[in-house]
Amino acid sequence: MDLESKPESEVLEENGDAAHTAAAMRWQSSRDLFRLVFREDRFFLVLSVFIGVLSGLAVVCFRYAIDWARLYLLGTGAVLTPARLLLAPSVAGLVIAVLVIHFFPQTRGSGVNQTKAALFIYNGYIPFRTAIGKFITSALAIGSGHSLGPEDPSLQIGACLASVLGRKMRLSRDRMRLIAPVGAAAGLAAAFNAPISAVLFVIEEVIGRWTAGILGSVVLSAVSSVVVMRWFLGSESMFRIPAVELKRPSELVAYAVLGMVGGLASVIFSSGIAAFRPLCKALPKWTQYFQPAIAGLLIGVIAMLGAPQVMGAGYEYIDQAMHGQFTWEFLAMLAGLKIVATLLSFVSGTPGGMFAPTLFIGAMLGAAVGGVQHLVLPHLTGSTATYALVGMGVLFAGFLRAPMTSVFMVLEVSGNYSIIVPVIVANTVAYVISRGLQPIPIFDLLTRQDGLDLPSMEEQREEDVLRVEDAMQPVEGPVLDAGQTLEKALTEVDHTESEHLLVRMSPSGWSTLTRQQLVDMAAQGKGASNLGSLLPLRHVPYLHPDHPLEMALRYVDRWPLVPVVSRADFRKLEGVVSQRYVLERYREFGEG
């Protein structure tokens, strides 16, 4: 029936129904879209952008706060008066001690381990007060000249803001656990002006594994925080990078020497922290009020004696070292004094980061080694800036034990891929030396000193993984074929004692059955039937030799035998695993 032939009222009614249906469909589609957007995984991505923006803003404010603290505490000039050099860090140390002991106890230290603790212990919970405390105490410490950097506090501030947002948004527990690293990446990226390094560091040192679920969020937050930071502070890198180059391949020997020197310096630095931090913590509680002040006073003395460069983060001096403005003797002295100053600040419990001092020491050592090599082999040696840059990566690899981040950090900061080979050579040497002489990485060391047992990322990275091939055994007895008759199969298994039998299905797949099942089916008069037609349709899952052994655990309780097949030919049997084999292998592994 066409529309024109209907009565008017009927037509109107039908039109009304159509409009209603269209409205309902629109409503449904908007609801679907709404649900799609606000589904937790997508909502998490949106939230990551907000975390990045807010962390970026917080880091910008943090940088302003540090600069203002420096201006008002140390003065506006390049040359500081002795009174300020001595008083500013020591008086600020007293104030910081009171704030840390009475108001913000969670702000002690660098902040990386606290973020890891939030991820692995506190389900992503970091109190907002920690961010406030970290902001105030670290700005005061760095601004007054304590030898610490702003990166690790920025990381913790970012993690804290993320945690607060996650709680307010009522994220699930799984998401809450992951949100702290997302904020940490944002904070670090903004502080470092290096999003790739920040993402890598968080994955390498905080999360410890690559998961697609979090990678997107970490990248989004890091990028948005860097955009915000550059909007306010400009896009210049922390140092002016002159032309860097590898003059000739033989110069790699010089970079290996730099790696050795850097590795040894890393060991000295981390051994100092390992030795003195527990000593300071073991002193009577009242002394904690004075420890940062005494550390500040001693740093002031070092500055007054001719090395004010050791105060604060010291980026401007890294810049000067890169531009060849110090002699190699002075550079080497600065590296040594910076280790002492940073040890003093850090072991006294003053809040602040170790990234900047690590970069400072590395740059000075690198430039010093470059300077010496300039004297010894002037025709071989590249620019001082190249050595300083590689030196930064060396200390990063040796002291912080983040080898991948160390390489990308240098590349990202320099914007030059031509030095990738020297960076890799030097960093690897430093990393190997540091690992050999100081088996426990600095972050794990600090965690253990604080009485926590957080997973060691280095151990995780290098842990032996058991694979299916480790538990795999050769097949006992014949492998039956789905195309053969039951009678033939019975004759084949006649000479074997194995109870469980594997059947190769056609065209692919595997199945199992027991000898008793074969006998029973033959008794039912099915002797002439093909084996394939008698077996259930559900096939046995199969594994490959390189699969982790954990994967076998999913199947071995339901299937007495699990075939292990070649990746090139799924019908080719490499072996079998059973629950007994798997458990035996784990027991042997556990016994070492």
Place this chain on the structure above:
Amino acid sequence: MGGECEVLSGSKDTMAAEKFFQYRLYLRQRPVMLALLSGFTLLFILGVTGLSRAYQAQREALGNRWFARGVADLNAKRFDAAVTEFRAALLYSRDDYNYQLNLAEALIGVHQTGQASAYLLNLWDREPENGQVNLELARIAAQKGQTADAVRYYHNAVYAAWPPDQETQRREARLELIQLLLRTNAKTQAQAELIALAENVGDDPAQQARIGDLFVRAADYEHALAAYRLSLKYDRHNSAALTGAGYAAFELGQYPVAESYLQMALSENPNDTQAEERLKITQMVVRMDPFRNQISSAERNRIVVDAFATAGERLSQCPVPKSANAAAAGSPPVSPANLSDQWAPLKPQVTERELRRDPDLGQTAMDLVFRIERQTSVVCGMPTGADLALLLIAKEHEGT
């Protein structure tokens, strides 16, 4: 009635609580939370923008303050203080071009050329056409003896942008380049630069006289004489230009012209001993030249006889061995015989009477005189007085 009121107020409380609960529930919905978060973020951005402006303004003010102090100290040549102040200024604006340039200049002032060079190279990377940066880099390279680099930077400076007084700055840069080329004995290059410079100087007499001096140092006497003449055109009493012109004319072998300029120079400045000395030689050359025009035969013969006697005396004071005789620079390999052996037989013939009889004898005698003066100057060093005059005449007539 009272009970009813209580019931009413109780139900009102319940409704209010319910409303509050619903309100809280509504606020906790994710879209609402996200909207609130957006608002908060926007407010935060606005706040940080305000903070950022205050921060930047403060830094700019501090930077300018330290820079102004640095400039004052730099102008007063208090380089140490200037370095500290420019460094302080750079704390607030690390990449400021002017701050870095001034710091580099102050560092040069305290002889920290390594650091200065680092800053200047950085500035050069940013603005390779900046005249001041190129000039400073050229000076540093020249100090370090890196002549090729210095010349390259000087050339850049000559053709660079130089606001506001472009021409003067370029000229000064070229002058410095010429000084460097002269110091390194690159006279040909220096001459080329001087010719270009002379074109740019115009008619300024002082500048032309200065260019004349430089041409003299570059051994380009023709251009030097032209420059001095140009200078004298506007200032005829400039004694330095007169002396320079006399010297240039002398070197060109234009002895009468030299004599005239040197006489004028001495009349302007009678204390100029160098000009006086040069004039004496010039006058001797003019007086002792037998080949000059407008003299009588008798006069010419007398000059030849005197010259022959002078050469003989020189030969007796400075005997020339046979080997030196053959190897003497510029001497034609005419005879292997000793100069004394040639001079002695000719001596009785070289008289005014014989010269009158045989006009070719004069030429022969003077050839021997010239050979004697040339070869004795090689063996015994440059002569003085009449011997020097004869040597110069020899050079003039036989070529160097």
